[in-house]
Amino acid sequence: MSRPPRFRTAYSTTGEPLPGRQVLDYLPDEFADLFDEQRALAASELGFPPTSAQGDFAGTLMELAALLGHTLGAYQDRYASDAFLGTARSVKSLVRHGRRLGYEPGPGLAATGYALLTVKEGTTGTVLRGLAIGSAPVGEKKAQDYETLEDVVVNAAWGEFYPRDALASVKLVNASSFEVEGVGLGIAQGDFVVVERGKTRTAHEVIEPPAEAGGRTRLAVKQPLTVNDAEYPGAVVWARPAHDLHLFGWDTSSASFTEAELQGGELPSKPDTYPVHGYTVTPAYDASDLYLSDEIKRSVSDSPGVRVEGATPAALSITAEASKHVTFSKIRHVVVQVPVDPTKPNGDKTTVLDEHPTVSVSRTVTAIQATANGQAVTRSGQSIRASRFLLGFGVKVPLVTTEPNKAVASDPHVTPVRLDRELSDLEPGRLVALGERGAGDSGRFEIVRVTSAGPWEESGQGGSKVLRTQITWEPVEPPAAGAPWALGALRILGNVARISHGKTATEVLGDSDGSTPFLRFSLKQKPLTFLPSAGGAEPELEVRVAGVLWTRVVDFESSSPDDRHYIVQRDESGTVSVVFGDGHKGAIPSSGKKHIAAAYRTGIGPAGDADAFAVSRLKKAHPLVERAVNPLPLAGGAGPAEAEDVRTQATGYIRTFGRAVSVEDHKQLALLYPGIVKASAAWTLLPDGAEGILVVVADASGAATTADSVKAFLQERRDATVPLDVVGPVPVGLKVALYLEIDPAYLRESVERAVRDALSGTAEDAPGLFAFAARDLGQPAFLSEVYERIERAPGVRFVEVRRFDTLEEVGKNTPPRAVDTVIARPSEVLVLAPQDIEFFPPEAT
Numbered sequence: 001m002s003r004p005p006r007f008r009t010a011y012s013t014t015g016e017p018l019p020g021r022q023v024l025d026y027l028p029d030e031f032a033d034l035f036d037e038q039r040a041l042a043a044s045e046l047g048f049p050p051t052s053a054q055g056d057f058a059g060t061l062m063e064l065a066a067l068l069g070h071t072l073g074a075y076q077d078r079y080a081s082d083a084f085l086g087t088a089r090s091v092k093s094l095v096r097h098g099r100r101l102g103y104e105p106g107p108g109l110a111a112t113g114y115a116l117l118t119v120k121e122g123t124t125g126t127v128l129r130g131l132a133i134g135s136a137p138v139g140e141k142k143a144q145d146y147e148t149l150e151d152v153v154v155n156a157a158w159g160e161f162y163p164r165d166a167l168a169s170v171k172l173v174n175a176s177s178f179e180v181e182g183v184g185l186g187i188a189q190g191d192f193v194v195v196e197r198g199k200t201r202t203a204h205e206v207i208e209p210p211a212e213a214g215g216r217t218r219l220a221v222k223q224p225l226t227v228n229d230a231e232y233p234g235a236v237v238w239a240r241p242a243h244d245l246h247l248f249g250w251d252t253s254s255a256s257f258t259e260a261e262l263q264g265g266e267l268p269s270k271p272d273t274y275p276v277h278g279y280t281v282t283p284a285y286d287a288s289d290l291y292l293s294d295e296i297k298r299s300v301s302d303s304p305g306v307r308v309e310g311a312t313p314a315a316l317s318i319t320a321e322a323s324k325h326v327t328f329s330k331i332r333h334v335v336v337q338v339p340v341d342p343t344k345p346n347g348d349k350t351t352v353l354d355e356h357p358t359v360s361v362s363r364t365v366t367a368i369q370a371t372a373n374g375q376a377v378t379r380s381g382q383s384i385r386a387s388r389f390l391l392g393f394g395v396k397v398p399l400v401t402t403e404p405n406k407a408v409a410s411d412p413h414v415t416p417v418r419l420d421r422e423l424s425d426l427e428p429g430r431l432v433a434l435g436e437r438g439a440g441d442s443g444r445f446e447i448v449r450v451t452s453a454g455p456w457e458e459s460g461q462g463g464s465k466v467l468r469t470q471i472t473w474e475p476v477e478p479p480a481a482g483a484p485w486a487l488g489a490l491r492i493l494g495n496v497a498r499i500s501h502g503k504t505a506t507e508v509l510g511d512s513d514g515s516t517p518f519l520r521f522s523l524k525q526k527p528l529t530f531l532p533s534a535g536g537a538e539p540e541l542e543v544r545v546a547g548v549l550w551t552r553v554v555d556f557e558s559s560s561p562d563d564r565h566y567i568v569q570r571d572e573s574g575t576v577s578v579v580f581g582d583g584h585k586g587a588i589p590s591s592g593k594k595h596i597a598a599a600y601r602t603g604i605g606p607a608g609d610a611d612a613f614a615v616s617r618l619k620k621a622h623p624l625v626e627r628a629v630n631p632l633p634l635a636g637g638a639g640p641a642e643a644e645d646v647r648t649q650a651t652g653y654i655r656t657f658g659r660a661v662s663v664e665d666h667k668q669l670a671l672l673y674p675g676i677v678k679a680s681a682a683w684t685l686l687p688d689g690a691e692g693i694l695v696v697v698a699d700a701s702g703a704a705t706t707a708d709s710v711k712a713f714l715q716e717r718r719d720a721t722v723p724l725d726v727v728g729p730v731p732v733g734l735k736v737a738l739y740l741e742i743d744p745a746y747l748r749e750s751v752e753r754a755v756r757d758a759l760s761g762t763a764e765d766a767p768g769l770f771a772f773a774a775r776d777l778g779q780p781a782f783l784s785e786v787y788e789r790i791e792r793a794p795g796v797r798f799v800e801v802r803r804f805d806t807l808e809e810v811g812k813n814t815p816p817r818a819v820d821t822v823i824a825r826p827s828e829v830l831v832l833a834p835q836d837i838e839f840f841p842p843e844a845t
Contacts (some may be wrong), residue, residue, distance in 0.1 A: 034066035085650055091572035091643050098650035105646050106674040107537050107570050109706065110501040110529045110601075111608030111637035114447050115146075115615070116433055117154055117495040118627035124155040125624050127497065130504050132619035133628050135610055144608055145503040146615050146634070147601065149531075154624055157423065158494025162437065163409070163487045164418040164458070164468060167402040172229050177220040179400035180237045183212040187239050192390055193219065194304045194315045195399060197227075197235035200373075201315035203306045216400060223313070235399040238304055242392030248291035248326055248365050250385045256359055257330060262384040267329050274333025281367075282325040289367040290379055291326050292389060296366040305370060306390040309383055316377065318391070320369040327362035404437070404488025412448075416470035417487075418456055423469045423494075426453045431476065431496040433631055437489050441613055445631040446485075447496065448473040499615070499630065501608025501637060502529035502540060502601035509578065509598050512545070514591030517582030521596065528568075528576045529601040530674065532636060532709035534716050537674040539568055540601040543578055545589045556585035563587055574640060606700070608637040635705035638675025645677075660718040666695050669717055670726075673710050675699045678729070680777040680826045692723025696827045702772040704728025729777055729829045734770065734822065735810045736786065737803035737838040746795030752839055754793040759786070760832045770832035778826040783818055807836065 039062060042048035048058065082093040085101075095105055115133060131148040172178060187193065191206045204221035211218045225232075249262045257277075266285045267278030279285060305316035334357060368391075370377045409417050430450045436443030451472045458466045509521035523541075530537035543550045543566055550564040559565045565586040567579050578598065581587055589596055616629040641649065652668045660666045667681040678698045686692045695714065697704050704710075704727065711726035718724070736759065742751045761768035768774065769789045770781070783804050790799045803810075804818040824830050 031066050031070040034069045035062055038062040038065060085647060088647070089643075091646070094643055094646040094650070095572045098646050101650050102653045103646075103650045103672075105570065106638075106641035106649070106672075107530045107539070108527065108604045108640040109532055109537055109636055109638045109674045110540075110604050111606075111610065111634040112149075112498065112500040112531060113610075113615075113630050113632055113634035114431070114433070115148065115497050115499045115628045115630050116493055117152070117497055117625050118629075119154045119156040119159060119495050119624055120626045121156050123624050124157075125153070127152045127154055127622070127624055131497070131622065131625065131628070132503070133499060133615050134617040134619050135615045136617060138614070141607070144501060144610065144615075145603060145619070146499045146501055146608070147504060149498040149500055152495070152497045154495045155425065157421075158426065158432075161423065161492050161494070162420045163405075163490055163492075164420045165405050165407065165487050166420070166437070166490065167488060168405040168407075169229055170232075170401055170403050172225050172232050172401065174224050174226060176222075176224045177218055178225065179216045179218045180397045181216055181400060182397045183215060183217055185210070185217055185239060185395050185397065187217065187219065187395075191239065192241070192306045192308065192313055193221070194238040194306060194393060195225065195235060196238060196304060196315075197231055197399075199317075200231075201304050201317065203313035203315040205313060217397075229401075232399060232401045235401060236396055237399050238393035239395040239397070240393060241306070241390035242298075242394055243294075243296055243300065243390065245296075245389050245391065246293040247379070247382060247384045247387060247389070248293055248363065249328055249361060250293055252361055254385075257328065257361075259384055261330065262328065263380045263382065267331075271331065275331060277328070277330040280327040280329060284324075286367070286369075288320075288369045288376060288378070289322075289324070290370060290377065290382070290389075291324070292366045292368065294366070295323055295364050296321075296391065298392065300368070300391040303391075303393040303396070305368075305393075307370075307372065307377070307382075307387055308390065309387040314372045316370040316372050316389075318368055318370050322367050323364065324367045325362065325364045326367070327360055329358055329360040331358050404486065406486050406488060408484045408486055409490065412471075412473050412485075414472065416452070416454075416456075416472050418470045419468055419492075421469070422455070422467050423453070424455070426450065426469060426471065426494065428452055430494070431498070432473065433493040433496050434485060435491050435493060435631065437491040441629070441631075445612075447476045447632065449476050493631075497628075499634070500529065500531055500540075501605075501634065502603035504599065504601050506597065506599045508594050509543075509596040511593050512580075512589035512591055512596060514588060515583075517588060519580040519589060519596075520577050521598075522575050522577045523598060523600060525600075525602045526574050526576065527602060527604045527640070528570075529603050532674070532706050534709070534712040536672070536713060539576070541568065541576075541578075542599045544597050544599075546592055546595045553586075556581050559586040561585075561587060570640075604637065605639040606637045608634060610634040635703070636675065636699075636709075638699055638706075641674075656717075658717055660714060663693055666693055666714060666718070666724075669714055670695055670697050670710055673697070673706070673713050675706060676710060678777050678829075682826050686723055686725045688723075688725075690723045692725065694827065695724065695726045696729055696777055697726060698729045698772070698777065698829070700773070702729065702731070702829065702831075727827065730825075730827050731831045732822075732824060732828045733807035733836060734781070734830055734832040735803055735805055735807055735836050735838075736801065736832060737816065737840065738790070739800040739802055739840040740796060741798035742842075743795045743797050748842070751793065751795035754795065755790055755839075756834050756837055758789045758793050759837060760834050768832075770830060772829065772831065775829055777829055778824050779830070780824055781822045781830050783820050802840065803838070 081087040082090055085097040088094050088097060098105060117127065127148065129148050129150050133146045135144045137143045187206060187210050189206055189209050193204050193206060195202050195204065204223045206219055207222045208220035249257060261277045264278050265287060267280050268276060299321060301318040301321050305318055307314045307316055428450050432448055432450060434446040434448060451474050453469060453471045455467055456470045458468055505525045507524055512519055529540040531540060539552070541552065548564065550566050553559060553565045553567060555567060556565060559581055561583055563586055565581060569577050569579055580589055610630065610633060612631060612633050613629050615634065618625065618628055649671060652672050655668050656665045660669050663681045663683050667679045670676055670679040676697045677700050680696045682694055683691065684694050686694060697707060697710050699705065707726045707728055711724065714724060714726065738755065740751065742748055757768060759768050760770050762771050769785065783801060786801055786804060787799065790796060801818045803816045805814065806822060822830060
């Protein structure tokens with residue numbers, strides 16, 4: 001070309017510059033320009049008059065030349081643009097330029113997490129890596145495959161165990177309220193209950209409506225529990241009596257039978273004196289019997305009873321019961337003199353008659369014999385008319401005598417946690433899960449690694465020693481809440497395995513003649529699974545030659561002719577190739593037919609991210625594992641680097657040459673880690689109080705699930721004596737309140753939706769102003785840009801921002817205000833959720 005190329009910004013049809021798009025324009029003239037230039041040249045040099053006549057042969061030749069020039073110019077522009085990293089448009093060219101700078105495009109990462117394995121009862125053994133687990137399809141999201149990453153020793157005894165000190169005694173002595181297991185028991189205020197501990201029973205009146213919570217019922221009683229707390233373990237509470245009865249004769253007239261008479265014994269068959277009273281009983285009288293006011297059809301001796309007399313209830317034990325016909329009689333002796341001749345009142349002779357008038361009441365009733373506090377209850381000691389007998393208690397529930405220990409496992413990394421059993425084969429280095437006791441598959445979980453496991457002795461009954469296990473641990477995956485674990489709320493699950501997104505594939509790669517350098521074989525299936533590591537992204541790939549495992553290296557620079565090394569290269573389409581050495585730098589595979597094989601896993605990207613307990617389908621029956629489920633979300637899935645990512649990241653390596661020296665180097669290196677799309681670094685005060693480098697990283701979702709891996713990645717490439725911490729961004733929520741005047745030709749709902757999209761939309765091609773993809777870490781927000789973005793929305797005639805502030809300030813009940821600038825710290829990112837955009841109604845002023 002006769003002149004150097006110049007940059008010309010490419011514009012869209014709207015006149016807006018295309019973001020990040022600059023192309024080299026070697027030949028700015030278009031078809032019409034070239035045609036006009038030829039006509040002008042012919043006119044000036046040859047005197048050839050310009051003409052636009054139909055079928056002009058000279059004009060046709062000029063058009064053909066202009067078309068050829070335009071076509072060649074377009075291709076020349078394209079080729080020239082692809083010769084430079086900043087202007088290349090094809091992914092292939094970008095990958096090639098990156099490789100020249102020592103940069104390999106990020107291959108992406110597979111989502112990783114953990115699975116709880118439920119082991120079949122009574123079994124133990126090793127679950128080999130590659131146990132296949134699947135998720136179920138949810139909506140438009142397809143089912144995904146996952147596999148365990150290592151061989152894991154499992155044991156049914158490790159399924160679930162607890163701290164030895166998980167429970168603490170409930171304070172019951174002098175307690176006026178207590179809890180029982182169960183809800184919906186039908187107990188009401190005014191009812192009587194019996195507390196039974198061993199052979200001892202006490203009766204209590206419920207004085208408040210029972211309160212139910214957490215599967216338990218709390219009872220407030222009039223008579224407090226009085227004995228020592230140590231006497232209550234194993235105690236039960238009886239409730240809901242079937243019978244509320246009095247004693248026989250309670251409803252008779254006191255004029256006919258006095259209280260003392262009703263408390264009497266058997267009626268004499270031959271009274272010596274009169275008057276006389278007593279009971280006649282069929283089949284037999286028993287002085288120990290308590291005759292009830294009615295007959296009970298079902299036995300009541302298998303439950304306690306309660307005698308209520310006045311304000312004092314007494315618990316009874318029924319020792320005998322029988323159905324009897326009872327008659328209570330009262331006989332008086334009356335002497336009557338009757339004249340022999342009634343017509344002669346003063347007859348000389350009279351006859352003396354003895355009469356025995358009888359008053360009686362009879363009924364068939366149940367006779368019981370009972371004891372209270374070990375003493376027999378007699379009829380003579382009862383108030384016949386005032387006492388009640390509650391019998392046939394039908395509800396029996398355990399008394400709550402222990403409660404979860406609220407003591408916190410202070411520092412399980414230093415202070416051992418004593419377990420409730422002996423687990424002598426639980427070894428250090430094992431992953432275990434901490435979960436909430438009684439929460440099942442809900443509640444929070446934490447993954448920890450056992451750092452020590454050893455025995456401890458507990459004194460048993462009779463001075464015997466009981467051997468148990470105590471362990472310490474260190475955190476691996478802390479829960480979101482991060483609260484310390486209380487011993488009473490903690491359960492430990494021992495069969496834990498690391499899992500990741502992906503599915504195993506095996507294939508024969510091909511042959512070797514033993515002499516061809518740089519043998520290259522492409523894997524047939526893609527995408528290859530990559531896992532986070534200190535080296536960045538580690539491919540899940542094994543290559544064997546004649547059954548011998550070869551080692552992957554980054555390059556052959558340090559390889560000798562005998563080193564069994566290979567490298568992995570990924571092209572612009574995602575196809576991964578295995579490349580061997582040339583015999584000088586890295587060995588050439590030995591000669592053979594179909595003896596080069598690969599075992600690898602496929603699966604990568606955000607599709608593998610899954611919610612907790614979403615991955616729970618065993619793909620194939622297993623002799624040891626009955627169930628597998630992920631207690632924590634699987635996260636960290638990241639897609640391969642896009643074309644624009646390559647353009648912006650390819651120079652990162654030559655800026656740092658793989659080493660972080662300055663603070664800015666830490667940011668540049670963090671951006672080279674797969675999946676990290678935003679990063680910042682600053683010298684500041686770290687959470688532990690020391691000054692050091694704080695690196696903030698985020699993936700495409702705005703989270704930092706691989707922060708620990710990024711930290712390990714940086715530690716391998718920096719001076720480890722300088723304090724470093726790697727964290728995720730802190731979201732700062734915003735609140736926006738708007739008053740809109742809308743063009744009547746537009747629907748208000750459509751305009752409000754367009755405004756929401758303009759501020760917080762997540763569309764990839766046009767993200768909202770406060771979408772994560774559109775903001776940098778620490779980027780402030782200005783009121784002017786809010787106005788500018790809203791006014792561009794179709795249908796908006798006028799807008800007034802009446803509130804533009806952080807949610808923190810809104811939560812302080814700050815008067816509505818529209819601040820000019822919202823400042824964000826380097827570790828913060830401003831976010832605006834759709835629900836935090838408020839629209840004032842049209843009539844508002």
